[in-house]
Amino acid sequence: xxxxxxxxxxxxxxxxxxxxxxxxxxxxxxxxxxxxxxxxxxxxxxxxxxxxxxxxxxxxxxxxxxxxxxxxxxxxxxxxxxxxxxxxxxxxxxxxxxxxxxxxxxxxxxxxxxxxxxxxxxxxxxxxxxxxxxxxxxxxxxxxxxxxxxxxxxxxxxxxxxxxxxxxxxxxxxxxxxxxxxxxxxxxxxxxxxxxxxxxxxxxxxxxxxxxxxxxxxxxxxxxxxxxxxxxxxxxxxxxxxxxxxxxxxxxxxxxxxxxxxxxxxxxxxxxxxxxxxxxxxxxxxxxxxxxxxxxxxxxxxxxxxxxxxxxxxxxxxxxxxxxxxxxxxxxx
Amino acid sequence: xxxxxxxxxxxxxxxxxxxxxxxxxxxxxxxxxxxxxxxxxxxxxxxxxxxxxxxxxxxxxxxxxxxxxxxxxxxxxxxxxxxxxxxxxxxxxxxxxxxxxxxxxxxxxxxxxxxxxxxxxxxxxxxxxxxxxxxxxxxxxxxxxxxxxxxxxxxxxxxxxxxxxxxxxxxxxxxxxxxxxxxxxxxxxxxxxxxxxxxxxxxxxxxxxxxxxxxxxxxxxxxxxxxxxxxxxxxxxxxxxxxxxxx
Amino acid sequence: xxxxxxxxxxxxxxxxxxxxxxxxxxxxxxxxxxxxxxxxxxxxxxxxxxxxxxxxxxxxxxxxxxxxxxxxxxxxxxxxxxxxxxxxxxxxxxxxxxxxxxxxxxxxxxxxxxxxxxxxxxxxxxxxxxxxxxxxxxxxxxxxxxxxxxxxxxxxxxxxxxxxxxxxxxxxxxxxxxxxxxxxxxxxxxxxxxxxxxxxxxxxxxxxxxxxxxxxxxxxxxxxxxxxxxxxxxxxxxxxxxxxxxxxxxxxxxxxxxxxxxxxxxxxxxxxxxxxxxxxxxxxxxxxxxxxxxxxxxxxxxxx
Numbered sequence: 084x085x086x087x088x089x090x091x092x093x094x095x096x097x098x099x100x101x102x103x104x105x106x107x108x109x110x111x112x113x114x115x116x117x118x119x120x121x122x123x124x125x126x127x128x129x130x131x132x133x134x135x136x137x138x139x140x141x142x143x144x145x146x147x148x149x150x151x152x153x154x155x156x157x158x159x160x161x162x163x164x165x166x167x168x169x170x171x172x173x174x175x176x177x178x179x180x181x182x183x184x185x186x187x188x189x190x191x192x193x194x195x196x197x198x199x200x201x202x203x204x205x206x207x208x209x210x211x212x213x214x215x216x217x218x219x220x221x222x223x224x225x226x227x228x229x230x231x232x233x234x235x236x237x238x239x240x241x242x243x244x245x246x247x248x249x250x251x252x253x254x255x256x257x258x259x260x261x262x263x264x265x266x267x268x269x270x271x272x273x274x275x276x277x278x279x280x281x282x283x284x285x286x287x288x289x290x291x292x293x294x295x296x297x298x299x300x301x302x303x304x305x306x307x308x309x310x311x312x313x314x315x316x317x318x319x320x321x322x323x324x325x326x327x328x329x330x331x332x333x334x335x336x337x338x339x340x341x342x343x344x345x346x347x348x349x350x351x352x353x354x355x356x357x358x359x360x361x362x363x364x365x366x367x368x369x370x371x372x373x374x375x376x377x378x379x380x381x382x383x384x385x386x387x388x389x390x391x392x393x394x395x396x397x398x399x400x401x402x403x404x405x406x407x408x409x410x411x412x413x414x415x416x
Numbered sequence: 417x418x419x420x421x422x423x424x425x426x427x428x429x430x431x432x433x434x435x436x437x438x439x440x441x442x443x444x445x446x447x448x449x450x451x452x453x454x455x456x457x458x459x460x461x462x463x464x465x466x467x468x469x470x471x472x473x474x475x476x477x478x479x480x481x482x483x484x485x486x487x488x489x490x491x492x493x494x495x496x497x498x499x500x501x502x503x504x505x506x507x508x509x510x511x512x513x514x515x516x517x518x519x520x521x522x523x524x525x526x527x528x529x530x531x532x533x534x535x536x537x538x539x540x541x542x543x544x545x546x547x548x549x550x551x552x553x554x555x556x557x558x559x560x561x562x563x564x565x566x567x568x569x570x571x572x573x574x575x576x577x578x579x580x581x582x583x584x585x586x587x588x589x590x591x592x593x594x595x596x597x598x599x600x601x602x603x604x605x606x607x608x609x610x611x612x613x614x615x616x617x618x619x620x621x622x623x624x625x626x627x628x629x630x631x632x633x634x635x636x637x638x639x640x641x642x643x644x645x646x647x648x649x650x651x652x653x654x655x656x657x658x659x660x661x662x663x
Numbered sequence: 664x665x666x667x668x669x670x671x672x673x674x675x676x677x678x679x680x681x682x683x684x685x686x687x688x689x690x691x692x693x694x695x696x697x698x699x700x701x702x703x704x705x706x707x708x709x710x711x712x713x714x715x716x717x718x719x720x721x722x723x724x725x726x727x728x729x730x731x732x733x734x735x736x737x738x739x740x741x742x743x744x745x746x747x748x749x750x751x752x753x754x755x756x757x758x759x760x761x762x763x764x765x766x767x768x769x770x771x772x773x774x775x776x777x778x779x780x781x782x783x784x785x786x787x788x789x790x791x792x793x794x795x796x797x798x799x800x801x802x803x804x805x806x807x808x809x810x811x812x813x814x815x816x817x818x819x820x821x822x823x824x825x826x827x828x829x830x831x832x833x834x835x836x837x838x839x840x841x842x843x844x845x846x847x848x849x850x851x852x853x854x855x856x857x858x859x860x861x862x863x864x865x866x867x868x869x870x871x872x873x874x875x876x877x878x879x880x881x882x883x884x885x886x887x888x889x890x891x892x893x894x895x896x897x898x899x900x901x902x903x904x905x906x907x908x909x910x911x912x913x914x915x916x917x918x919x920x921x922x923x924x925x926x927x928x929x930x931x932x933x934x935x936x937x938x939x940x941x942x943x944x945x946x947x948x949x950x951x952x953x954x955x956x957x958x959x960x961x962x963x964x965x966x967x
Contacts, residue, residue, distance in 0.1 A: 107770055110767045110769050110770070111769060112767075112769040112770045112772070112773035112774075113714050113717070113769045113772055113773055115773060116717065116773060116776060116777075120880070159946065162946060162954055164894075164895055164946050164952055164954070165708075165891045165894070165946070166498075166708070166711050166713075168711060168712070168713050168714040168887075169708055169713050169714075169887050169890075169891040171714060172713050172714050172716070172717060172883050172884065172886075172887030172888070172891075173884070173887060173888050173891055173939065173942055176880075176881050176883060176884030176887075176888070176935045176939070177884070177935060177936060177939040179880065179881070179932075179935075180881065180884075180931070180932035180933070180935040180936050180939075181932075181936065183929060183931075183932040184928065184929075184932050184933070184936070187927055187928060187929055188925075188927065188928065286784075288721060288776070288777060288780045288880075289777060289780065289781055289784070291773055291776060291777040292773075292774075292777030292778055292780075292781055294773075295770060295773035295774060295777065296773075296774055296777065296778065298770075299766050299770040299771075299773075299774060302765070302766060302770070303764060303765075303766070330785075333785075333789070334788075334792065335784075335785045335786075335788040335789050336781075336784040336785050336787070336788040338781065338784065339780075339781040339782065339783070339784030339785040339787075339788065340781070340785050341781070342777055342778045342780070342781020342782070342784075343778060343781050343782050343785055345777075345778055345781075346774065346778030346779075346781070346782075349774060349778075353760065353763075353764060359764070361763055361764075364763075368432075368433070371433040372433050374433075375430065375433045375434075375435075375474075376474065379428060379435075379474060379475055382439070383426070383475065386439075396425075396426045396475045396476055397474065397475045398472075398473060398474055398475055398476075399474065468850055470846075470849055470850060488847070488850040490844070490846040490847055490850065491846075494844055494845045494846035494847070495843065495844045495847075496709065496711075496842060496843055496844070498709075498894075499709055499842060499843045499900075500709075500894065500897060500898045500899055500900045500902075500903050501839070501843055501898070501900065502898060502899065505839075505899075505900070506843075509839075509840055509843070509844070509847070512836060512840055512851050512853070513851040513852060515836070517837065517853070518833055518834070518836075518837075519836075520835070520836055521836070545898040561847075
C-alpha cells in the first residue's frame with residue numbers, strides 16, 4: 084500500500100513538473116495558485132449539471148473554469164486599471180468564494196466539502212480502486228496520474244518548438260504566424276487540467292508546490308529549456324519519494340511532507356549547488372573582490388609612489404588589512 | 417582662482433568587481449553649468465550617483481562644499497507613474513529633506529510649492545495626476561520639485577530625455593538664471609551638438625576621465641574621438657559639425 | 664397595506680439583529696477588520712506587491728500550529744503571535760531569494776506559500792495525534808470562522824487597528840515618498856529599506872489579525888481588492904486610503920448581515936463577494952477611469 088502511494092505521488096509530481104516549468108519561465112507561478120483554487124468552482128457547477136461526482140464532465144468543466152480564471156484575470160489587467168498582481172488577487176478569491184457558497188448552500192449533503200478539496204490526502208488513495216470485471220487493477224489515482232503524465236508529455240513533445248518560442252519571444256512567435264495566444268491558452272489548459280486531476284491527491288494549495296517548486300529549483304541550475312524540463316521532472320520524483328518516506332516515518336500529512344522536502348531541496352540547491360549556490364557565489368565574489376582591490380591598491384601605489392597614500396585612497400580597510408597581513412602589498416614597490 | 421563646488425579625487429566605482437569608473441579626478445567650479453558627457457555605458461549616471469554618495473565607491477572621495485545645499489533630479493525611471501499623486505503633491509515632496517522624518521509639510525511649504533510650480537509655468541496643472549502630463553511637462557514638475565529643495569547646487573540626470581525642444585530651452589534658461597544667482601548645476605548630457613550653447617564646463621568620460629575644462633577647448637581637442645573610440649559618424653552629431661558650432 | 668406588511672417584516676429582522684449579541688460583535692469585528700485591511704491595502708496595491716498578502720496568509724499557518732505545540736495554549740494572542748512570526752519569516756525568505764538569484768517575485772511567492780502551508784499541514788497532522796488535542800481550534804485558521812468571534816477579539820482588533828492607523832499616519836509622508844520615487848527618497852536622505860520593513864510588518868500584522876475571521880485562503884482578497892477598487896475613484900492618496908477603508912468596512916458589515924439573514928452561509932466568502940462587487944463597479948463605472956465611460960467617450964470621439 085505504501086508503495087502504491089509513493090508510485091502515485093511520483094507520477095503525479097512528474098506530470099505537474101512539466102507545465103510548472105512553462106509557468107515559471109512565463110513568470111506566472113502565482114497563476115497556479117489562482118487556478119488551483121478556482122477549478123473547485125468548475126467541479127461544483129459540473130456537479131450541479133451531472134449530479135455525479137465521478138463524471139468525466141466534471142474534469143472538463145473544471146478545466147474550463149481554470150481557463151476562465153486566466154481569461155478574466157487578463158481582461159482585468161488589460162484595462163490597465165489594476166496591476167497584474169492585483170488582477171490575480173481580485174479574481175481568484177471571488178471565484179473561490181462563489182464555489183464555497185454554492186457548496187454550503189446547495190451541496191452540503193454530498194461528499195464535496197472544501198476541506199477535502201483544499202487539503203487533499205494521499206493516504207486515502209489506495210482505498211479508491213479501479214475494479215474492472217472483478218479484477219483489481221490498482222488505485223484509480225494511479226491511472227489518472229498516468230493519463231495526465233501522458234497528456235502533458237504528448238503536448239510538450241508535439242508543440243515543443245512552439246511553446247519554446249512563445250515563452251522566449253512572444254512577438255517573434257506572432258511574426259512567424261504561430262498565434263502565441265493559442266499556445267498561451269494551451270499551456271494554461273495543461274496547468275488547469277493538471278490542477279483538476281491532482282487536487283484530490285495533493286489538495287489545491289499543495290498542487291502549487293508540485294507545480295512551481297521543482298521548476299524554480301531546476302531554473303537555478305539549468306541553462307537550457309529541454310534540460311530544465313528533464314531536471315524538474317527528476318527533482319519532482321526525488322522530492323515526492325523522499326517526502327513519502329518522511330511522512331511514513333513520522334506519520335504525518337504526505338502531501339505536506341512532500342512540500343516541505345521540496346522547500347529543503349530548493350534551499351539545498353539555492354545555497355550549496357556548485358554551479359549557482361549562494362555559498363559558492365559568496366566565496367567567489369569575495370575572492371574576486373580581493374583580487375580586484377589588490378589591483379586597485381597596486382595601481383595607486385604605482386601612481387602615488389607611496390603605500391600610505393594608496394591606503395588612504397582605497398576605502399575597504401578590512402581587505403587592506405588582510406592584504407598587508409598576507410604580505411602581498413608590502414613586497415610590491 | 418575660482419571657488420570649487422565639487423571636488424572628485426581618485427574615484428573608483430565598481431559593479432560586480434568590474435570597475436565602471438576608474439580613477440576619476442574632477443573639479444567643478446562654483447557658479448557654472450557643468451556637463452558630464454560620454455558614450456552610452458560610459459558611467460555618467462554612476463558618476464553622478466557616486467558624487468551624491470548614493471553608490472558606494474571603492475576608492476577616492478568626493479568633496480561637496482559643505483556650505484552648499486544639494487538637490488537632485490534623478491532619471492524618471494524609478495517613478496511609480498500610476499501613483500495617486502498630483503503635480504502639487506510631487507513638488508511638495510521637495511520639502512521633505514528639510515522636514516526630516518515624521519514632520520509634515522505646513523502652510524509655508526505649500527505656498528512655496530505653488531510658487532515653484534508657477535516659476536516653471538505649471539501652476540495651471542497643479543491638480544493633474546502626474547502621469548497625465550507630457551514628457552516635457554513632467555520634467556518641469558520634477559524641476560519644480562528640485563526648486564523646492566532650495567538647493568545651491570543641482571544634479572540633473574539626463575533632464576532632456578523625452579522632452580520637447582521648448583521645454584529644453586526653458587530648462588536651460590532657468591539653469592542660466594540660477595548661474596546668475598551664483599548657483600551651480602551638474603547635468604548628465606548626451607547631445608554633443610548643443611554642448612557649447614548650453615554649458616560652460618564639461619567632463620568627458622568613458623570609464624575614466626578623458627578630458628575636462630571649458631566646453632570649447634574639450635570639444636576641439638583630439639580627446640572627443642578618443643572617448644567615443646573614433647565612432648562619431650559624419651552623420652547625425654558629426655565631429656566636424658560640432659567643431660563648426662564651436663567656432 | 665402590503666407596503667406596511669413589508670415594513671413590519673424589515674422591522675422585525677432589524678429588532679432580531681440588534682437583539683443578537685453575537686451578531687453585533689461579529690459585525691463590529693468584521694467592520695474593524697475590513698477598515699484595517701483596507702487601509703493597508705492602498706499601500707500594498709500601490710507598491711505592486713499585493714499578492715504577497717496571499718503568500719503571507721498561507722505561510723503563517725505553521726506559525727499558528729507551532730505556537731500551539733510549544734505553549735500548549737489556545738489563547739488567540741499566542742497563536743497569532745506565531746502566525747505573525749511566520750508571516751515575517753516568509754516575507755524575508757521571499758525577499759532573500761529574489762535578491763540573491765534569478766528567480767522572480769512570483770516564483771519565490773509560490774514557493775513560500777505552498778511549502779510553508781505544507782509545513783503547516785505536517786504540523787497539524789502531528790498535533791492531531793497527540794492526546795488531549797482538539798485540533799478544531801486550529802483548523803479554522805485555514806477557512807476562518809467569523810461566528811466564533813467574541814468581544815475580546817473585537818477589543819484586540821481595535822487595539823491593532825488603532826496601532827496600524829497611527830503608524831501609517833505618522834509615516835504617511837515617508838510611505839508616499841518611497842512608493843512614489845525610491846531613488847529620489849534615497850537622495851533626500853530617507854532610507855527606503857526602513858520604510859519597507861516597517862510596512863511589511865504592518866501588512867503581516869493586518870493579515871494575521873484577519874486569519875481567524877476569514878482564514879488563510881481568502882485574507883488576500885481583503886488586502887488586494889479594496890485598494891484596487893479605491894484607486895479607480897481618485898488621484899489623491901488620502902482620498903484613496905479613506906475610500907479603501909470604507910470599502911473594506913462596508914463589505915465586512917454587509918457580508919455579516921447577509922450571512923445572518925441567510926442560514927448556513929459562511930461569512931468570509933460573502934465578505935469577499937461583496938468586496939468584489941465594489942471592485943467590479945469601480946472598474947466599470949468610476950467617472951474618470953471606468954471602462955464603460957471611456958468606451959462611451961471613445962465611441963463619441965469616433966462618431967464625430
